[in-house]
Amino acid sequence: MKNGVRRVNPSISPSIRLSIGPLLGPLLVPLIRSGRTLLSLLYPPHCALCLAPTRPGNHLCRNCLQSAVQIRAPACEVCSLPFYGLIDGPFTCPNCAQRRWHFKCAVACYLSRGVVRDLVHRFKYQRAHHLRHALGRWLGESLADPRLQNPLPDLLVPVPLHPAKLRKRQFNQSEILAHWVGQTHGFEVCNALKRTRHTPTQTHLSRRHRMENLRGAFALSKNPPVQNRHLILIDDVLTTGATLDACAHTLLRAGAASVRAATVARA
Ligand SMILES: [Zn+2]
Ligand SMILES: [Zn+2]
Numbered sequence: 001m002k003n004g005v006r007r008v009n010p011s012i013s014p015s016i017r018l019s020i021g022p023l024l025g026p027l028l029v030p031l032i033r034s035g036r037t038l039l040s041l042l043y044p045p046h047c048a049l050c051l052a053p054t055r056p057g058n059h060l061c062r063n064c065l066q067s068a069v070q071i072r073a074p075a076c077e078v079c080s081l082p083f084y085g086l087i088d089g090p091f092t093c094p095n096c097a098q099r100r101w102h103f104k105c106a107v108a109c110y111l112s113r114g115v116v117r118d119l120v121h122r123f124k125y126q127r128a129h130h131l132r133h134a135l136g137r138w139l140g141e142s143l144a145d146p147r148l149q150n151p152l153p154d155l156l157v158p159v160p161l162h163p164a165k166l167r168k169r170q171f172n173q174s175e176i177l178a179h180w181v182g183q184t185h186g187f188e189v190c191n192a193l194k195r196t197r198h199t200p201t202q203t204h205l206s207r208r209h210r211m212e213n214l215r216g217a218f219a220l221s222k223n224p225p226v227q228n229r230h231l232i233l234i235d236d237v238l239t240t241g242a243t244l245d246a247c248a249h250t251l252l253r254a255g256a257a258s259v260r261a262a263t264v265a266r267a
Contacts, residue, residue, distance in 0.1 A: 048131055049115060059134040060115075068138070069111040071266060077147070079241055080108045080266050101241060102248035103233065103259045107148055108266035109141040112237050116265045120236050124173045135264050136180035139234070142262040143181055153260070154229035155190045156182050159247055160218070162195040177264065178234040192224030192231070192254075193247055210242040218250045227255035232262055239267040 045054045047061035054061050074083040076093035078101065083091055110116045116138070122128040123135055142148065158174035166172055175191065182189040197217040220226075233247050238261070248259040 048128075048134055049118065059130070059137075064115050067114055068116050069113050071109055071111060078105050079238070080106060082111070102245050102252055103241075103261050105147045106238050106241060106244055106261040106263065106266075107142045107145045108238055108263045109145070110138055110265045112265035112267045120173075120264060124169070124236065127170070129171075129176070132176050132180050135236070136177055136184065139177050139181050139262060139264045140185060142264070143185060143187075143232070145262075148232060148260055148262055151230050151258075153187060153232040155192070155226065156187050156232050156234050157190055157192045157224075157226075157247070157251065159233060159235040159243060160191065160193045160195045160221075162198040164198050165195075174235045177236065181234070181262075187232075190224055190226070191221055192226050193218050193250060194221045207240050207242070210240055211245070214242050214246040218247050220250065220254050224254070226251055228257050230258045230260075231256050232260050235261065235263045237265050237267055238263040 045056050045058065046052060047054050047064055048059050049064045050061060052061040052063070071080055071082050074085075074087040074091045075081060076083070076096055077090050078092055078096040081093045081095070083093070112120065119131050119134060123131040143153075156178045158172060158178040160174075161169065161172045175189075178189045181187065195217060196219045199213050199217050231251055233244055233251075235244060238244065244261045248261070251259050
């Protein structure tokens with residue numbers, strides 16, 4: 001148990017564990033394992049980005065992993081924005097010092113540059129679903145941050161997509177990542193939110209206009225168990241924080257005890 005993160009064995013899904021029963025289990029598990037060994041002989045594991053050979057269980061080679069830009073201290077306690085200079089002790093960026101977010105903090109361990117941005121992009125827009133493992137590991141690092149461990153979260157809540165966007169993309173990247181980290185680290189996941197208003201793409205809008213654009217864009221899904229619970233919003237990339245703020249606002253109004261956020265990366 002690292003930093004209080006509960007872990008479950010992710011190699012066998014709960015439904016398989018339940019259905020194989022106590023007698024068949026000991027027979028089936030070695031069979032599944034030997035099947036995997038055979039598969040790895042036929043298809044040796046390789047890096048999801050550059051196709052270099054990797055060790056089994058590693059989805060990226062050492063070179064690609066090392067080229068991911070980590071966010072190191074000093075970074076904003078609230079929004080994880082890195083500070084490029086010498087500073088001692090906790091630091092809050094001017095943007096967070098000026099305004100009050102509805103989330104307590106938003107944690108990301110990597111900058112959305114280079115390999116990280118490339119992976120998120122391929123996962124989201126090119127339907128490269130196998131990349132969820134590599135992205136899920138980075139998201140898991142955010143979840144292990146002390147800011148998200150004390151108190152331990154009761155529920156992970158993925159940022160929802162509008163149904164029209166979901167139909168077009170066919171999956172919600174935040175939901176897939178939330179389930180990946182939920183299963184790996186032993187946290188419950190709940191689709192507590194829905195997106196009620198389709199907002200036009202926000203990239204060209206100023207920070208203030210993004211906030212206004214998102215007002216009333218989220219609502220609660222049917223009776224989610226969020227009251228008096230410590231929630232963590234899950235998203236792929238934190239850009240301005242406007243989406244996370246609007247989601248956190250909706251959850252706090254529904255009686256959540258606290259809302260924090262974890263993302264794979266930060267713009
Ligand atoms: Zn590589
Ligand atoms: Zn900040």
